[in-house]
Amino acid sequence: MTLGLKITNVSKTWNPDGPEPVPAVRNLTLDVALGEFVVLLGPSGCGKSSLLYIVAGLEDATEGSVTFDGLDVTEPSPERSLIFQEAALYPWLTVRDNITFGLKIAGQTYKKQKDAAERLLRLVGLVGAGDKRPHELSGGMRQRAALARALAMKPKVLLMDEPFAALDIQTRARMQGHLLNIWESSKASVLLVTHSIEEALALADRVVVFTARPGQIKAEIPISAPRPRDMRSPEMIHLAIQCEALLAEEVEKSFKEQEQELA
Amino acid sequence: MTDETLDAPMVRDKQTSWFKRLLKRLEPTLWVFASLSIFVGFWEFAWWRGWANPLLLPPPHIFLANLTDQFRFFDPGGTRAGALATGGSIFSVLGVIAWSSFRVTAGLVLGFTLSLAIGIGIRYFKIFGKLMLPLVTMLAPISPVAWLPVAVFIFGIGNPPAIFLVFIAIFFIMTLATLSQIDNVPAHYIQLARIMGCNKRQIYRHVILPAILPELFVTLRMNLFAAWMVVLIAEAVGVGSGLGQVTMMARNTFNASLVFFTMTLIGITGFAFDQALRYVQRKVLWWVGPSSVGGL
Numbered sequence: 001m002t003l004g005l006k007i008t009n010v011s012k013t014w015n016p017d018g019p020e021p022v023p024a025v026r027n028l029t030l031d032v033a034l035g036e037f038v039v040l041l042g043p044s045g046c047g048k049s050s051l052l053y054i055v056a057g058l059e060d061a062t063e064g065s066v067t068f069d070g071l072d073v074t075e076p077s078p079e080r081s082l083i084f085q086e087a088a089l090y091p092w093l094t095v096r097d098n099i100t101f102g103l104k105i106a107g108q109t110y111k112k113q114k115d116a117a118e119r120l121l122r123l124v125g126l127v128g129a130g131d132k133r134p135h136e137l138s139g140g141m142r143q144r145a146a147l148a149r150a151l152a153m154k155p156k157v158l159l160m161d162e163p164f165a166a167l168d169i170q171t172r173a174r175m176q177g178h179l180l181n182i183w184e185s186s187k188a189s190v191l192l193v194t195h196s197i198e199e200a201l202a203l204a205d206r207v208v209v210f211t212a213r214p215g216q217i218k219a220e221i222p223i224s225a226p227r228p229r230d231m232r233s234p235e236m237i238h239l240a241i242q243c244e245a246l247l248a249e250e251v252e253k254s255f256k257e258q259e260q261e262l263a
Numbered sequence: 264m265t266d267e268t269l270d271a272p273m274v275r276d277k278q279t280s281w282f283k284r285l286l287k288r289l290e291p292t293l294w295v296f297a298s299l300s301i302f303v304g305f306w307e308f309a310w311w312r313g314w315a316n317p318l319l320l321p322p323p324h325i326f327l328a329n330l331t332d333q334f335r336f337f338d339p340g341g342t343r344a345g346a347l348a349t350g351g352s353i354f355s356v357l358g359v360i361a362w363s364s365f366r367v368t369a370g371l372v373l374g375f376t377l378s379l380a381i382g383i384g385i386r387y388f389k390i391f392g393k394l395m396l397p398l399v400t401m402l403a404p405i406s407p408v409a410w411l412p413v414a415v416f417i418f419g420i421g422n423p424p425a426i427f428l429v430f431i432a433i434f435f436i437m438t439l440a441t442l443s444q445i446d447n448v449p450a451h452y453i454q455l456a457r458i459m460g461c462n463k464r465q466i467y468r469h470v471i472l473p474a475i476l477p478e479l480f481v482t483l484r485m486n487l488f489a490a491w492m493v494v495l496i497a498e499a500v501g502v503g504s505g506l507g508q509v510t511m512m513a514r515n516t517f518n519a520s521l522v523f524f525t526m527t528l529i530g531i532t533g534f535a536f537d538q539a540l541r542y543v544q545r546k547v548l549w550w551v552g553p554s555s556v557g558g559l
Contacts, residue, residue, distance in 0.1 A: 057458075078460050092550045105469070133550070
């Protein structure tokens with residue numbers, strides 16, 4: 001039995017029996033070890049998100065297998081929590097009730113829910129916002145509440161689908177620092193999707209560069225530099241240039257493909 | 264002395280802001296009156312110029328002049344023939360309004376809950392949905408007026424046919440609205456619930472139901488006026504009491520003043536209903552954005 005996440009020869013085709021099947025991911029193999037922070041970097045529409053949905057158990061792989069701690073992934077579970085680009089908090093619940101939603105479903109006592117909410121609000125820096133409604137929060141605060149909601153279920157892996165893409169640059173940098181702190185204290189694995197090279201380099205133990213659609217792994221770049229990382233250090237600049245070159249090729253390819261599709 | 268000169272502008276500032284606040288409070292009401300005045304003004308002007316025959320189109324100052332004379336025709340029981348009706352006070356008028364309001368409310372409550380239940384049932388139980396959906400879609404375009412004889416055949420005369428008609432007027436539309444609302448619940452909401460461990464029943468109970476309620480309530484409010492139109496028809500034909508019956512009686516006795524007086528009452532009551540529903544919406548279903556609650 002292997003602990004952690006194991007993705008073996010996974011392919012995903014959207015609309016496979018339709019007139020125009022769309023291959024999203026092709027023959028992809030990837031492992032995420034316990035407590036590892038892996039970032040999937042690729043041009044938009046390359047199938048990174050599809051892969052996350054498969055790992056979350058929300059979509060079935062067309063081929064291949066996904067196992068988590070040795071068990072086949074067949075359905076969603078709080079163990080593998082997914083965080084979307086928009087926080088997707090329920091507008092009819094307070095921030096606190098959003099955070100404890102999963103605990104309530106799991107049938108935990110009110111006291112336990114309340115304690116967990118306070119602990120998590122403190123952890124993500126939202127003390128005092130518990131009674132607010134989601135629409136009263138800023139984008140960054142909402143995303144932190146979504147993170148707290150996921151953490152409430154003590155996930156073993158956090159799947160994050162461009163979680164900071166909708167935030168402004170300053171907020172984004174703060175949120176990345178925040179995420180690193182939480183990741184270090186929670187010991188969960190993280191599989192994060194982004195198209196930002198800087199974000200990938202700031203966060204990852206390992207950056208996995210995707211090809212254009214259908215998504216395949218183009219390169220894997222381990223980064224051992226300690227965090228927080230100085231993006232202006234020669235090592236980081238060197239890595240950034242490397243990633244940029246890899247991505248540029250793929251972006252070029254996907255542009256060409258789109259032109260052909262239109263022609 | 265210096266103190267006073269320093270304080271004076273501040274005090275005045277407070278007063279203006281107090282006055283401004285009052286004005287802001289009253290503004291919606293003032294607009295209602297302005298809106299009404301334009302309409303009434305044209306009508307009175309037409310009468311003054313002799314364009315409108317006071318017997319056929321009596322302006323407000325005529326049909327609102329002799330209220331006790333109008334009140335005579337209102338009888339909550341509604342059994343006496345119009346011209347012979349005697350007595351009647353402001354209470355009998357309120358009684359008549361209350362009866363009509365009760366029928367509308369009962370029909371709305373029944374229609375809203377049942378359409379919600381059937382709509383959710385159609386999406387929740389696949390086979391039930393496949394059996395019900397064609398039926399609902401085929402019955403939806405039939406005008407409530409066409410249901411009137413059916414209502415009388417089934418329920419006879421009295422409250423039930425009127426309530427049934429209000430129910431019919433909103434039920435099919437609200438059922439279809441429920442379906443479209445369920446289909447439009449953001450996919451992320453449901454995916455998240457699945458990740459958090461919700462089963463199908465919990466997804467409907469904790470996510471879909473609260474997600475669709477506010478918009479459905481807006482739909483209900485939009486259909487409120489249809490419900491009012493229908494109840495008047497039912498009362499004129501199949502009940503024998505209520506505002507609809509008074510209007511019909513006024514028509515039969517060629518009492519134009521009474522027609523317009525009753526129409527005024529209907530307008531005011533409908534307006535009050537809309538305000539009440541808005542209030543409920545704001546208090547109970549507060550997570551609707553202000554844009555869909557706004558207006559008056």
